[in-house]
Amino acid sequence: MNEKLSVLKNECLKCKACELGKSRTNVVFGDGNDNAKIVFIGEAPGANEDLQGKPFVGRSGKLLDEMCESVGLSRNTNIYIANTVKCRPPENRDPSPYEQRACAGWLKGQLEIMRPLIIVCVGRIAAQEVIGKDFSISRQHGEFFRHGKMYLTAVYHPAAVLRNINLKPATVEDLKKVRELYDKITAG
Numbered sequence: 434m435n436e437k438l439s440v441l442k443n444e445c446l447k448c449k450a451c452e453l454g455k456s457r458t459n460v461v462f463g464d465g466n467d468n469a470k471i472v473f474i475g476e477a478p479g480a481n482e483d484l485q486g487k488p489f490v491g492r493s494g495k496l497l498d499e500m501c502e503s504v505g506l507s508r509n510t511n512i513y514i515a516n517t518v519k520c521r522p523p524e525n526r527d528p529s530p531y532e533q534r535a536c537a538g539w540l541k542g543q544l545e546i547m548r549p550l551i552i553v554c555v556g557r558i559a560a561q562e563v564i565g566k567d568f569s570i571s572r573q574h575g576e577f578f579r580h581g582k583m584y585l586t587a588v589y590h591p592a593a594v595l596r597n598i599n600l601k602p603a604t605v606e607d608l609k610k611v612r613e614l615y616d617k618i619t620a621g
């Protein structure tokens with residue numbers, strides 16, 4: 434148990450700093466190993482996530498878990514998953530720039546406490562927010578970008594993989610590279 438993260442989570446669960454706080458069922462703070470050094474970041478919760486209060490729990494979340502587990506990455510052991518926006522936008526609309534800004538402090542706080550070695554953005558929107566606004570998921574997925582002591586990378590969103598199963602081998606390969614980099618960093 435990561436005490437600082439628990440304190441931050443308890444504060445976040447009470448947040449009403451933007452309109453999304455009125456319509457949500459649950460705040461989706463994050464899930465996985467609180468002390469993990471690999472943090473996955475998605476965009477915003479969907480309907481299943483809102484109901485269960487956990488990120489990536491629907492069909493696409495199950496696929497993400499399955500692909501991660503095939504390369505030795507798991508929420509039970511070595512990864513943590515969070516979103517840039519913690520409450521579900523109604524009708525799955527995109528979060529507004531105001532909502533994104535209002536919520537940014539929670540993820541920042543999580544990352545300051547957890548100090549990950551590797552951040553894996555899940556999908557284009559999260560990658561454009563975290564890595565850079567010109568990030569191209571089709572051209573740059575699986576590439577690593579150094580940010581201080583941290584490495585940033587991005588993989589296709591599992592919902593995109595469900596729509597086009599041909600993206601699955603490349604996504605598994607990208608996740609394998611994450612695992613290999615993690616092993617290399619932690620071996621030294």
Ligand code: SF4
Pocket residue numbers: 445448449450451452453454455460518519520532535536539
């Ligand atoms: S989306 Fe973020 S800022 Fe808005 S109410 Fe939820 S936790 Fe607070």
